[in-house]
Amino acid sequence: MxxxxxxxxxxxxxxxxxxxxxxxxxxxxxxxxxxxxxxxxxxxxxxxxxxxxxxxxxxxxxxxxxxxxxxxxxxxxxxxxxxxxxxxxLLAKLKATAEAHLTGAGRRRHAISASWVAGMEVERILEEPIAAAVAYGLHRKMLFPDGGGNAIVLHVGGGTAEASVLTLDEDYGVFDFLAAQHDSFLGGDDFDDRIVGYFVDVIKNKHGVDIADDVEAVRKLRTACEQAKKVLSTQRHAQLRIKSLIDGLNFSETLTREKFEELNHDLFLKIVALVDKAISGAELLENNKKLIDEVVLIGGSTMIPKIQELVKDYFDGKKLNTELKPDEAAAFGGALAVGHSKNASWL
Missing domain, CATH: 3.30.420.40 (ATPase, nucleotide binding domain)
Structure with a gap:
């Protein structure tokens, strides 16, 4: 597949x-x-x-x-x-995989973002937030008819979260950074940690078995918790089943979206706080979130409904740009940028 x-x-x-x-x-x-x-x-x-x-x-x-x-x-x-x-x-393997499928000089240019690790010349570094903005066509959408504007790109991935405030220069049609806030310890892995910790306690209380120091058992549990988290982005309940988790114990439990949100409530609020700090750090906005014209969410963890809800509430119901797959949007924007690199003055 x-x-x-x-x-x-x-x-x-x-x-x-x-x-x-x-x-x-x-x-x-x-x-x-x-x-x-x-x-x-x-x-x-x-x-x-x-x-x-x-x-x-x-x-x-x-x-x-x-x-x-x-x-x-x-x-x-x-x-x-x-x-x-x-x-x-990781990058070397990605480059090798890309080159195996991209033949010819023209098509190989689309792999340039990964090729620097092999010593190839890099034509341009396109920051991820700008790539995401390009993917959503904000360079055109914001330029006409108003002639400029501001956007915030929130990236919540597996291990990190970042909020970047961009402004579109109305004279040149290019994006500039106004401010950014980053947290290296806030992302999907941390949400998984909360679920794993919860079920470690459930197993201990229900079965009298402490698996916390059993590497293999915790690995099995973490994999199941990660899958459950993804299911909860579209459903209200997720079933976790692990055959022979430890010493013949067959594990079967249900995780609800409500419980997942409860376990991670403080972490979700930290994401909103990251957005608020980024806006506060952008002097041109004068700490006024109403001057944000577009909100873009990228990174797999932004598919979590509660995160989308909290961000939308923060921006007083403003429509979020979430139509593209959030874990592919920046890559898609980067490909567009490379494809138009010879005449893309708007980058």
Missing amino acids: FRHCIPSWVAVTDDGDVLVGEEAKRHAAVDPGAVVTGFKRLLGNIYTLINTSGKKFPYKIVHKNAAPYIELKTKSGGIHRHAEELTVM
């Missing part, structure tokens, strides 16, 4: 081969210690900041040269990798 999106998972096999995406997720069933996800939130952070953040990670972090390294445990021994190394592994 063809997938447009590649999960940010990386695995290293006993033979040293690198697996990414769905392949890496499947490898977790064979060798869970050799698989890692959520590593992008470590990018740019020093070890002391990570160590004092109070955040729990689903992998061991070790200290090397003041930087945080992730420990991967293969059957042949332990290895340490920096988040940048893991990101390079």
Whole structure:
């Protein structure tokens, strides 16, 4: 089955081969210690900041040269990798996959955003919020007939959240950043953590079994919780079933959307606070959210109904731009930009 999106998972096999995406997720069933996800939130952070953040990670972090390294445990021994190394592994695989399907000089240009890791010349860096705005055609929609305007792009992904305020220059038709707010520890992984913690307690109270320190059992539970979270974006209830979770225990529980929202209520409010801080930091807006003309949501976690509801309420019922798949919108905008790069003065 063809997938447009590649999960940010990386695995290293006993033979040293690198697996990414769905392949890496499947490898977790064979060798869970050799698989890692959520590593992008470590990018740019020093070890002391990570160590004092109070955040729990689903992998061991070790200290090397003041930087945080992730420990991967293969059957042949332990290895340490920096988040940048893991990101390079991921991008290298993506580039190879793209080149396998994009033949010819013209079509290869569409893979330029991933090709820098291999040392190829990069023509342009297009920031993700601007790419998302381009995907929704805001450069045209906002330029005519009013001749400009302001937009906010809220990105909530697996590990991070960011709110970016953009303004469209009416003379040149290009986007400029007014302000941005970023949280490296706010995203889908954190929502999953809350669900996992809840069901760890349920299992302990119901069955007298504490699975918190059992890596394999927690991995199974996390996978089920992640799937349940996705189901709850379109349905009110999600059923979690895990055969032989631990010591022959067959796990079966229901998670309601209401319970999911209760577990993550404070985190959802932090997302709205991020939006508010971004607007406050944009001097041209004079702390007036009514000067925002367009609101764009990107990142898979913005599919959560409660997040959309809270953001819409914050903007007094303003229509949200959510028509495109939120985890593909920025990539789509980037492809449009590359396709028009020779005459796209509006970028």
